[in-house]
Amino acid sequence: MTRSLRPDLRRDLYAVGAAALLVTAAVLVGRHIQDTSRTLFVDWPPLLASWGPHLGPGTPAAVLLAIATVAYGPTLAARLPWRTLLPVTWGAATAWICSLALVDGWDRGIARRLTTRYEYLQVIDRFDDIPAALRDFTQHILLDSPDNWPAHIAGHPPAATLTFVLLDRIGLRGGGWAGMWCITVGATACVAVLVTIRALADESLARRAAPFLVLAPYAVWMGTSADAYFAAVAAWAVALLALAVTRRSLWWAGASGLLFGLTCYLSYGLTLVALIAVAVLVLGRHGIRERPALLVPLLAGLAVVPAAFTLAGFDWWEAYHLLVTRYHQGAGGIRPYGYWVWANLACTVLITGLATAAGLRRTGAALLHRRTATLDGAAATRLALLVSAALLAVLVADLSGMSKAETERIWLPFAVWLLPSCALLPHPRAWLMGQVVLALLLNHLLLTGW
Numbered sequence: 001m002t003r004s005l006r007p008d009l010r011r012d013l014y015a016v017g018a019a020a021l022l023v024t025a026a027v028l029v030g031r032h033i034q035d036t037s038r039t040l041f042v043d044w045p046p047l048l049a050s051w052g053p054h055l056g057p058g059t060p061a062a063v064l065l066a067i068a069t070v071a072y073g074p075t076l077a078a079r080l081p082w083r084t085l086l087p088v089t090w091g092a093a094t095a096w097i098c099s100l101a102l103v104d105g106w107d108r109g110i111a112r113r114l115t116t117r118y119e120y121l122q123v124i125d126r127f128d129d130i131p132a133a134l135r136d137f138t139q140h141i142l143l144d145s146p147d148n149w150p151a152h153i154a155g156h157p158p159a160a161t162l163t164f165v166l167l168d169r170i171g172l173r174g175g176g177w178a179g180m181w182c183i184t185v186g187a188t189a190c191v192a193v194l195v196t197i198r199a200l201a202d203e204s205l206a207r208r209a210a211p212f213l214v215l216a217p218y219a220v221w222m223g224t225s226a227d228a229y230f231a232a233v234a235a236w237a238v239a240l241l242a243l244a245v246t247r248r249s250l251w252w253a254g255a256s257g258l259l260f261g262l263t264c265y266l267s268y269g270l271t272l273v274a275l276i277a278v279a280v281l282v283l284g285r286h287g288i289r290e291r292p293a294l295l296v297p298l299l300a301g302l303a304v305v306p307a308a309f310t311l312a313g314f315d316w317w318e319a320y321h322l323l324v325t326r327y328h329q330g331a332g333g334i335r336p337y338g339y340w341v342w343a344n345l346a347c348t349v350l351i352t353g354l355a356t357a358a359g360l361r362r363t364g365a366a367l368l369h370r371r372t373a374t375l376d377g378a379a380a381t382r383l384a385l386l387v388s389a390a391l392l393a394v395l396v397a398d399l400s401g402m403s404k405a406e407t408e409r410i411w412l413p414f415a416v417w418l419l420p421s422c423a424l425l426p427h428p429r430a431w432l433m434g435q436v437v438l439a440l441l442l443n444h445l446l447l448t449g450w
Helices: 002-036 059-079 082-111 120-127 130-135 158-169 174-186 189-200 203-214 226-247 250-264 268-283 285-290 292-311 316-329 337-352 354-367 377-399 419-424 428-445
Strands: 049-051 446-448
Touching: 002 337, 002 354, 059 082, 059 203, 059 428, 082 174, 082 189, 082 203, 082 428, 120 130, 120 158, 120 174, 130 158, 158 174, 158 226, 158 292, 174 226, 189 203, 189 226, 189 268, 189 377, 189 419, 203 377, 203 419, 203 428, 226 250, 226 268, 226 285, 226 292, 250 268, 250 292, 268 285, 268 377, 285 292, 292 316, 337 354, 337 377, 354 377, 354 419, 354 428, 377 419, 428 446
Parallel strands: none
Antiparallel strands: 049 446
């Protein structure tokens, strides 16, 4: 068995080496472009970050949690009852995200993240009359429009901003509550992914993926970013769809449609989650054949949020076209496509880790029906199809030219679906160690921001 794995491990290392070279090239070429023409608008390309080695109150907790999870995570994931594993995974992911955020301290790491001039909390007072704000939303998207929205408000449909408006209305005011909302809800994305893998592929693969989802390097950007919250909503939409088609449940189908509709009104780019949904429908096609009525509540639920916002006076398509104009009015119109079209992929390597590069190599092998010596080939192939759909969504987003830079944050909803490829890797503790070292280095050497 050991000898049969050696060629696969060698190919894994080739994939890791290629990914490391891609990141190195993105850093060196990006540094040259930024120094000579200053058109990247990032201080530490390809990431929106600046060099700033530092320690903080979250450092000891992050190191201890990393060591404990690497040492005991794979064993616990394999042995815990499924109903216990899910909340434990959520708790561990939340702790990992919080500890990394607190390396920068409570104020900079969490409380102030969503209060900067680009962020949602800056416009809370402009939503005192929510219906009026929705009717006039598109009138403030362009840079030359009166009282134009800050970048993140203009760059997203209003459900994103309304989330923080409603948190404020129920008394959870300020950046601290908003930050903890994004962290706590965002951490549930890993649970949704596990539920999906178990429903569509295999429980053992879900268990193997759990530690990798907990200790993912993208946790650096999960705390604190609204995109973490978006990632969770999108992930649960997919998970509920997986439960609907495997359990033939009309209720899960309706709930999934509702969340898919909400997802599209949180971020325009998350319409690409439809590609992952298609993979779910393909994998669960037998359930749909046996109960075609599942499509009725799915489509009905999908229509609820768009109908509500349209009746309130918000035109999604008009807003999207205005956003494209706004994007090219700002840094997006200056940042060179020729660099970011491949440097964005280097960002993806950094947020998903080198283990994921090896996992994606194994994903390709699984799709070609190359079975490993330890994993069931059919389950691995089903997992590979799901991961490949997420990778396709990333590539489409990349080629669109609407994601030039900051993809370490923007692509979080897709990144969570790439990590499960690590379940196909042998020797999980060795790969996990590489993941946590990368996350700790990124968090302690760079000052990230958006």
